[in-house]
Amino acid sequence: MLWSVVLTGAQARDTAPMQTIAGLGSISFPTSTRSTAAQAAFLRGALLLHLFEYPDAAKAFREARQLDPGFAMAYWGEAMTYNHGIWNQLDADAGRAALDRLGPTPAARAAMAPTPREKAWLAAVEILYSGHGTKPERDAQYDQAMERLARAWPHDNNAQLFHALALMGRSEGVRDVPAYLRAGVIAERIFRMNPHDPGAAHYWIHAMDDPAHAAGALEPARALSKIAPDAAHAQHMTSHIFMALGLWDDVAKANEVAMRVVNAQAKAAGRPLAECGHYMEWLEYAYYQQGRFRDAEKALQACRQSIEPSTAWANAHADRLATMQSTPAKFAHMLNESLLQMRAIAVVESGDGNGPAAHTVVNTNGMGPDAGWNDFVDGYAAIERHDLPAAQKSLAALSARHTGSETSDDTQTSSYLAILRDDLGGMLAIGEGKPQAGVDAIRRAARRYETLAFDFGPPVPIKPPHELLGEQLLKQGNTTDARTAFGTALKNAPRRTRSLLGRARAESAGGDVAAATATYKELVTIWHGADADLPELAEAKEYVAAHP
Structure with missing residues (x-):
């Protein structure tokens, strides 16, 4: 008392x-x-x-x-x-x-x-x-x-x-x-x-877990995990504020602790250990922001490998799941949706269109419009490995899902599918030698994204459209507009490292050495625990060393 x-x-x-x-x-x-x-x-x-x-x-x-x-x-x-x-x-x-x-x-x-x-x-x-x-x-x-x-x-x-x-x-x-x-x-x-x-x-x-207000809730974010150490959601919830501020070490730690609490309870109850789920998705994303690609890849593979045995356990323990407000079908659906999200994060953050994540198969049966995110990732990976026919196939599937969603009451999902469609269509057009049409499509996606209410957490469109726009503009030599696009992306996702990297490159290409040095320094600070062989870390360190 x-x-x-x-x-x-x-x-x-x-x-x-x-x-x-x-x-x-x-x-x-x-x-x-x-x-x-x-x-x-x-x-x-x-x-x-x-x-x-x-x-x-x-x-x-x-x-x-x-x-x-x-x-x-x-x-x-x-x-x-x-x-x-x-x-x-x-x-x-x-x-x-x-x-x-x-x-x-x-x-x-x-x-x-x-x-x-x-x-x-x-x-x-x-x-x-x-x-x-x-x-x-x-x-x-x-x-x-x-x-x-x-x-x-x-x-x-x-x-x-x-x-x-x-x-x-x-x-x-x-x-x-x-x-x-x-x-x-x-x-x-x-x-x-x-x-x-x-x-x-x-x-x-x-109430305040968005970039514009999160700084006003750091106090409860620092307090909640201590108030309720036995509640996994309390451990994870703190990371809503940390992510909105780009405090990646705190995001990773919060979700690591949340997973420990979840799995301690699972072990005590005789349930399979959790390797997928909301907390793992945030943890994987935080690892990529920290430059810990190997740890992020391990997280994805652990989720993938756990689905079959976890689903088998669920099918054999429907009575246990009922006490958890779930069913075998809901449980399997949750696992596969989590794998979809973790695979999407891995493909976009790693930029590897031909790696294990790109070739990971997700069971999207029963996902409805949500399967459009998987279509986007398939197409994104195909473009990264220059397989334009495969990207065209993915775009067709994604476009069909968007068309089907337009008659539903879920306007938010329909808007996201339109963003994914225009982003992928823009990338494909650029790959086909139509750079202006491609940029126009991505700009359309970015404008639509600006009209949506903020969704907390890792970017819901997987690849933030302003960041994608900045990357494509930079490739075309438009450093001024690219820098603006990266700046807008960072307002929605503070200290997101791929947007910071793009901004640093745009600043450097535009001749603003002081700004580029400051941005690269910020990246070096964020990546203090990154994989030693991370190419982007070497790039940042070399630039800072060359411009003392």
């Missing part, structure tokens, strides 16, 4: 002393249960919920209701684990099933909640699973309900934090900057009140 606050009257009924759960942080979330054990399980579930450790949170909430079958807030908690607002994911069937275990109707469930505050919590989550209206409409109504709850109980830190999360969830996976910043203000305020609250640190980070 960290501290207690003496309150009177209505406030005392809705507050409780702060409690700490080792490895997960501290929280105050009073409920009406009279079971000490059920309340302890509930608090653990609430902390895990704030940390997006959804399967473990659901397990804790189920334990709480088993200990106290009439514990309404335990059913609320499990239902909440099926709504992943920031990720724009909702398992409506599972959420409704969790609520139905409390009572057959919203009215029956409300009757099980003994206090106005708990009735308000239940009423809010009912909105998410009501089935009325569209998902965006329900998300907006849920946010409004959480705002009312937060105003009615201003001393309930969790009400404030879940309101912040609901604000960000209204974006439907496409960042609404004003809403995110408003959520960040709420989260920071709670963090100042309780710097050991993982939800406060976590949501503050999420």
Whole structure:
């Protein structure tokens, strides 16, 4: 227990002393249960919920209701684990099933909640699973309900934090900057009140994990991993800020630790070790930025080699996967999508169109439009090895996927496919001896990219279009426009090394020795732990040595 606050009257009924759960942080979330054990399980579930450790949170909430079958807030908690607002994911069937275990109707469930505050919590989550209206409409109504709850109980830190999360969830996976910043203000305020609250640190980070605002969230980024060392997502989440600032050593360390936590838990549970997944994708990308190509290549091959045995395990343990909110099919899909992303990163960052990554086969069955990223990588690799017929085939497949996506509601994916199509088409046109047409196509991709909301993490188009534009302009001798293009690319991805390298070369070719020397020095600093034989490192060191 960290501290207690003496309150009177209505406030005392809705507050409780702060409690700490080792490895997960501290929280105050009073409920009406009279079971000490059920309340302890509930608090653990609430902390895990704030940390997006959804399967473990659901397990804790189920334990709480088993200990106290009439514990309404335990059913609320499990239902909440099926709504992943920031990720724009909702398992409506599972959420409704969790609520139905409390009572057959919203009215029956409300009757099980003994206090106005708990009735308000239940009423809010009912909105998410009501089935009325569209998902965006329900998300907006849920946010409004959480705002009312937060105003009615201003001393309930969790009400404030879940309101912040609901604000960000209204974006439907496409960042609404004003809403995110408003959520960040709420989260920071709670963090100042309780710097050991993982939800406060976590949501503050999420609210500001873009290059324009990330510097304002370095404090929670440095804190979250220490607040919740037993939560893998907490370890990874810090890297959202580090990546937005180009702090590659920190990005790599955060995701290395996240993988250690994941695999320690997997080993304890008798599950296969994870070699693919979101954290590995970020780790591989960070290795490439650090110039650690060999480590990045090992990461990709480890993922590739793990898919067959991991899929076999999943097929034999469907019951275990159900407790992890997954199925064998979903698990296999996740592995293959991760391999697709890691292969794409490897091909683009290494520039090797004929290496192991380029020839890695990805099972894209069932991926739908997302398979377009694999088409792009196939074509990119083909152009790198000067196989224009293969690139034409990939472009045709990618163009067909884009055309198919234009009739869907997912305009963001359709826009990305258009960017990938124009980038690949531009590269192909240049390879076919049509440089102006090629540059025009890539410029079109870059302009489209500028219209999209920022997506955190490694570049979603795999090869940032402004960076690609800069490289092609530089090859054509247009150093001024190339330098501008690289500068724009670096605004979206600060300290990205391929953009820095392109800018250094453009500065040098344009005769700006001072600027080129400064940029090459920055690269030497970033690559302090790079592979000793990295050609780009030698290039940077030689330039700096030649221009003291």
